[in-house]
Amino acid sequence: MTNEKSTTERLLQALGYEALAIGLCTPLFAWLMHTPWLSMGALTLANCIMALVWNVVFNAGFDRVQSRMGFSTSVVTRAVHAVLFEGGLMLVGLPLAAWWLDISLMSAAMFEAGLLLFFLPYTYIYHWMYDWLRKAVVART
Numbered sequence: 575m576t577n578e579k580s581t582t583e584r585l586l587q588a589l590g591y592e593a594l595a596i597g598l599c600t601p602l603f604a605w606l607m608h609t610p611w612l613s614m615g616a617l618t619l620a621n622c623i624m625a626l627v628w629n630v631v632f633n634a635g636f637d638r639v640q641s642r643m644g645f646s647t648s649v650v651t652r653a654v655h656a657v658l659f660e661g662g663l664m665l666v667g668l669p670l671a672a673w674w675l676d677i678s679l680m681s682a683a684m685f686e687a688g689l690l691l692f693f694l695p696y697t698y699i700y701h702w703m704y705d706w707l708r709k710a711v712v713a714r715t
Contacts, residue, residue, distance in 0.1 A: 591700055592622045599692065607685065609675060617674045621667055621689065628663050660690055 579587070596618050604614035636655055645651060664686040672682035 587704055588626070590704070591697075592626070594700065595693070595696065596622060598696070599689070602692070603685075603688070606688070607675060613674070617671065620670060620674075624666055624670070625663060628659075628666055632659050632662055664690065 596615065599618045600611055600615040603609070603618065604611045607614065636658070640647070640651070664683070667686050667689070668679065668682050671677070671685050672679050675682070675685070677685070
């Protein structure tokens, strides 16, 4: 079995990731923040769209900087990339969360930190399960 995925499969994997995230985050964060589901669902959807756009923009910029400066993709580089990516995403989402939920910037920062704590294990588990299911499906064909 090859690990190569077509563009269509990568798109479907990303859409599945975001759809499941919305389905899990909406009720969880609505309950935690004492916010109506519809309101939290809209914010969750907006965060997913921002994350997809930020992913493209940030990674394109990071790749350009890496190419110009010539540093290798080491463990340190990956750690710096992850911190800058997640930190940037939090900064982008912070004003939206504060405005949408009508909360202070500090409360919005705590909300964004909660999202980060949710998405770290979620991302790992989703991609592990996706690869496991993909392997099982490909083995049957």
